[in-house]
Amino acid sequence: MTRHSACVIPLLFAGLALAQPPSPPPIQAPEAKAPLLFVRVQGPEGMAVTFLEAGGGKAFDQPVTVGLRPCFVYRLKLSGFPAKPNVNLYPSLEVRGTLRIPPQLKAADFPAPVVIDDEDVERALSGVLVTKVITLEDAEKTSVGLQFAGQPAQVTISPEEDPFAYARSVGRPILIVRLGMREPDKAEIARLGQGMILYPNMKALPPLSPGQKFYALPPELPVKGPLDPLEECLRDGGDNGKPVYIAEGGQLEGLDPTDTVAEYRDSSGRLKLKPSNTVCLCVPRFLAVRHETPAAQFEMTKHPGAIRGEKHQDQLLAQEKARKLRGLDEMEQLRARQSLQAAVANKRPIRVENICVLQGIEIDVGLAAYLGSKVALTLREEDR
Incomplete structure (x- = not known):
């Protein structure tokens, strides 16, 4: 201050x-929008990263940094895992936007981190769809993610939450990573096109070919105009x-x-x-919002008829009925025990009536008043 x-x-x-x-004067926010989003792919030791394109692909050892055009979806092949050498994963990268930095800075110096750890690999192999939304946090707010040495900040949300809504609430989403096992077919690879990735040691990309289609949503709405570009800025003064x-x-x-x-x-x-004057310091701070979608939830949501027709579902229904019947038996036993307790309780008033002989006590007290008198003798003669 x-x-x-x-x-x-x-x-x-x-x-x-x-x-x-x-x-x-107005805030000197960065006005230059980088034409590419640079992404750094990092994983376990020994992992190889292959960027798939029409006509082939290029493989690199991790970590590797490449430049990607916005508004497109890219497919990767991850292989060479030390614990699972014969396993391949095929994540997709959906680029939603780029950085806004001053002209004197380079976007390649601020790559968006895409970190694939051992837990992500294990969850993907078990049939879980792992989604990571890379977002630019507000530089003037406290980070909501946990950050370890040498790794970007990350926060894991529950399966019931929406990762995109959460990412928008803390910053500006620019990249969506979906990690799965499905290998893209030839038609999908052909639609990826060529000349879309700026590999290491490349200076520039060729112009887009005519008819190249956009597969991702544009980062800006044409009616509303550019979004607030201050996520990358730390305002001073x-x-x-x-x-x-x-x-x-x-x-x-x-x-x-x-x-x-x-x-x-x-x-x-x-x-x-x-x-x-207000000076904006460019300090991009990335946050990975991690979300898991279990395969069981997906199948029950998308294919309820198929699951209903499987035998294991019938077995589950039979088991459920057995549980219900077992529960009824237990309830009947409990009711029987409760009825016995009620019967025991009903006997107690009878025992109390037999013990409390109030009339006999009243007679004894009445006779005690006439002991040694003629009245007592008269009463005894009448009793005889």
Whole structure:
């Protein structure tokens, strides 16, 4: 936080009474949109990465960094896993956008990380679709992901959550990675085209061939215009966030840690504020939003009829009925036990009536009052 106070010099500020200080210049946000999104693919030691294209592909050892055109879907082949040498995975990369950086910077110096770890491989081999949405976090907010040494930040959400909605809530999604085992057929590879990937040691890409189709959504809506390009920026200086003002008593309010404001008095002695220029520092911060879609959920959602016709489903239904019957038996036993307890409880009032002979006690008490008198003898004669 920087605060400058200027001295009151009548000769220097004599002209300020006639003219107000000019308004602060607009934020100098990055305007140059990189034509390519550079991606760094990294995995377990020994993994090979093959980028599939029409007419063949090129293989590299991990890690490898390439440039991808936005609004296209790319297919990869991952092989050479040390624990599973005969296993291949075929992830897809869907590029949704690129970085916005100053002209003096290079987009290749800020590649989006695509990290495939051992857990991702095991989950994909078990039939789980692993999705990672790479998003640019707001540089002025605290990261929501966990970051370890040498790895990008990552957060894992539950299968019930939407990874795309979560990624949009924390930043701007630019890349979608889907990791699975299905090998693309020849028709799919032919639709990928050629000249779409800037490989290492390449200077530029050829122009797009006529008729090349876009497979991903455009990163910007043509009606609304460009999105706010400040995810890559850490703003320093100026007056950002809550406006700075002079409160009652002369103290400053609304001054954020990154604000830079000059405080001075004009020729009339009034206290004035002047914010400095805002500088945007390019610090792209990537976050991987990881999501798993179990195959069982997918099959039951997409093919309920097929599953209903399988035998194992009937077995499950039979087992479920058996559980219900077993539960009924247990309930009947429980009811029988409860009824016995009720019968025992019903006997208690009878026992109490037999013990509490109130009439006999009243007779004994009444006779005690007449002991040794003629009345007692008369009563005894009548009883006889």
